[in-house]
Amino acid sequence: MPNTPHISRRELLRGAALVPVAGALAACATPASKPAATASSAPVATSAANPFGVAADKPLEVWIFDGGFGQDYAKNIHQPLFKTKYAGVEIKHNATKEITKVLQPRFAGGNPPEVIDNSGANFMDFGALAQDGQMQDLTPLLDAPSWDDPATKVRDTIDQSVIDIGTYDGKFSVLGYVNYxxxxxxxxxxxxxxxxxxxxxxxxxxxxxxxxxxxxxxxxxxxxxxxxxxxxxxxxxxxxxxxxxxxxxxxxxxxxxxxxxxxxxxxxxxxxxxxxxxxxxxxxxxxxxxxxxxxxxxxxxxxxxxxxxxxxxxxxxxxxxxxxxxxxxxxxxxxxxxxxxxxxQPGENFIVSSKSANPQAGMEYLRAMLSKKAAGDFSELVRTVTVVKGASDGRQNSPGVASASKAVADAGANALYYRWQxxxxxxxxxxxxxxxxxxxxxxxxxxxxxxxxxxxxxxxxxxxxxxxxx
Structure with missing residues (x-):
């Protein structure tokens, strides 16, 4: 803003006192004492059904941006689907309109939640999150079998633009779930x-x-x-x-x-x-x-x-x-x-914190979200189109979705995006x-x-x- 004092990225990253100016400044602070690395967690055997080795009874914390899509989709579609395979995992559901204000201190303190829908006007700075190593590398998610079909990798079920735009420093770290x-x-x-x-x-x-x-x-x-x-x-x-x-x-x-x-x-x-x-x-x-x-x-x-x-x-x-x-x-x-x-371009951006207590469950939560059922039910509930290929086929589309979808089809290859923001x-x-x-x-x-x-x-x-x- 015009009278905003300049705060360098270095100051933000080393955990200076952060009070977002007009709710807009966001970055990621390095925790004073980091939790144990993921690799040191008690190992759980992986399999096609459990590709990340999710512990059967370790809790999972999810934060949803409570904006245009609300939070019911997470509570009533994504989380129940996850629980069909992991009934013993307690999901701690939270929602806020102020992602940065609420979660910035959690990152600074070294105890971030697993899954964050980092969206809205005041989303956390992805560039700073990447620079500070706060985002889990989701490449294993891309190479995991899809929730629906063990013979199909997750990467083959989503638009390529999701991977292109969600990649920072050569690592796929941000999952854009909705085709904005x-x-x-x-x-x-x-x-x-x-x-x-x-x-x-x-x-x-x-x-x-x-x-x-x-x-x-x-x-x-x-x-x-x-x-x-x-x-x-x-x-x-x-x-x-x-x-x-x-x-x-x-x-x-x-x-x-x-x-x-x-x-x-x-x-x-x-x-x-x-x-x-x-x-x-x-x-x-x-x-x-x-x-x-x-x-x-x-x-x-x-x-x-x-x-x-x-x-x-x-x-x-x-x-x-x-x-x-x-x-x-x-x-x-x-x-x-x-x-x-x-x-x-893909939006409604989900991340998994690399420094959370249970990033394995976080990645599995995203894998469930990318199933055709979860994506299709989401599309019907919130009247929009996800990045999961074919998830809206045969679904009842609203007038706005139909109009926007036709515009995308008419545009063909003439699609634009930008990433500076x-x-x-x-x-x-x-x-x-x-x-x-x-x-x-x-x-x-x-x-x-x-x-x-x-x-x-x-x-x-x-x-x-x-x-x-x-």
């Missing part, structure tokens, strides 16, 4: 009732915003003003459409000038105009649930979000609302990437703060990008921060 599909969300009912068409070009999008504004029926656009990462997602996607996927690769790799390219300037200028002309009144002071609920109440037409939205809003969405999603429109006919290009916590913090100022008029597009480049350069030149590369 990002775009602009709207009510299909509202668009049909008003004769509004899905915009395929930016000019059409602006004209639609103007039409909606003049109608007086609702505001054209909003985003989670308190969590501006919801807005930097479409901004970055637009920049990559304009300039090619290398725009995002260069940002991830901390390349010189990556934030200040013409493609980024064009995208920042375009979204700043939306911020100046078409936002729902009061947007900057509202969180994601408040803006999404305003949409459910027909106070605003469009907002950027991901495929968790429909489930997150299930208690306030009218029965005939009919969620839909469309991709970022073409800026011009000269865009390097075609219409339909999407930002989609999970690799470098301080850069994520800067992106959140600066994007909010861009959209509220506090920063010009040029100043916004200069600020992001400055922070990226600081991180690049800070030898205490481990660097990652795509």
């Amino acid at each position: 599909i990002h775009g602009i969300w709207y009510s299909q009912k509202v668009f049909k009732d008003n004769g509004w068409q899905i915009p395929k070009t930016w000019d059409e999008f602006l004209k639609l915003c103007e039409t909606i504004k003049k109608s007086g029926k609702m505001a054209p656009f909003t985003y989670a003003g308190k969590f501006p990462q919801y807005l930097y997602e479409p901004l970055l996607t637009m920049a990559a459409k304009i300039g090619g996927s290398e725009v995002l690769v260069n940002i991830d790799n901390l390349e010189d000038g990556a934030w200040t390219t013409e493609a980024m300037k064009t995208a920042a200028t375009a979204w700043a105009e939306v911020g100046a002309k078409y936002l729902m009144e009061g947007t900057t002071g509202l969180d994601h649930v408040q803006t999404q609920t305003a949409q459910n109440k027909y106070k605003v037409a469009m907002l950027p979000s991901g495929s968790w939205l429909e489930n997150e809003q299930k208690t306030t969405t009218p029965a005939d609302f009919e969620y839909g999603m469309f991709p970022i429109p073409d800026f011009t006919s000269s865009d390097k990437m075609p219409y339909g290009t999407l930002h989609t 999970t690799w470098y916590g301080p850069l994520k913090d800067e992106g959140i703060a600066a994007t909010g100022e861009l959209m509220s008029g506090g920063l010009t597009p040029d100043k916004y990008l200069e600020r992001m480049q400055k922070k990226a350069d600081e991180i690049k030149n800070d030898s205490s921060i481990k660097k990652y590369k795509r």
Whole structure:
């Protein structure tokens, strides 16, 4: 944030007093006294049915981010399935909306839980966790027999992107469970009732915003003003459409000038105009649930979000609302990437702590989660798509899931992702703060990008921060 004092990665890693600034700073502190290494635990025989040697009576602690998907899926689907094979294992279930605030002290104290759904606005810094050796190497999970079929390895049941994006320092450490599909969300009912068409070009999008504004029926656009990462997602996607996927690769790799390219300037200028002309009144002071609920109440037409939205809003969405999603429109006919290009990547990231008391059970818990039954039941319950291949086949899909899934199919190979926000916590913090100022008029597009480049350069030149590369 603008007035946040700089805290180096080295200070965070050696266990300095950690009070997350605005709930956003997160890293991993080395415990003063480490628990016994995994290898020193009493060995349990492994087998195809028990590939990690899970002890029959050693407890397992699970922490779930209680956000868009809630926590019922863990209590009512994943944990009962795990218990069918390990009835004697006590599962200590916990949930919180503040992962970093609650669990940071546990890592610093050397007694982290086994399984963590490290998600939400205030997730722990994956780059710092990896740098400090806090995440269990999940490669054995990939090579283990799948829960459903002993003849099939787990790695062959999930999308390859899960492995690519979840790998740090050559080790697969982060399991993205949900296929996050990002775009602009709207009510299909509202668009049909008003004769509004899905915009395929930016000019059409602006004209639609103007039409909606003049109608007086609702505001054209909003985003989670308190969590501006919801807005930097479409901004970055637009920049990559304009300039090619290398725009995002260069940002991830901390390349010189990556934030200040013409493609980024064009995208920042375009979204700043939306911020100046078409936002729902009061947007900057509202969180994601408040803006999404305003949409459910027909106070605003469009907002950027991901495929968790429909489930997150299930208690306030009218029965005939009919969620839909469309991709970022073409800026011009000269865009390097075609219409339909999407930002989609594995999310809802689960880790197993390498320094927990029972990481073997943690990996087995993830193996159960990756069964077709667990993934399919999850998809039906929370109205989204997991990374497990075929898990949703034959299931009843909701309107939003159907719309987002069709968008993914239409995009084909034109899928984008970026990793800087999970690799470098301080850069994520800067992106959140600066994007909010861009959209509220506090920063010009040029100043916004200069600020992001400055922070990226600081991180690049800070030898205490481990660097990652795509």
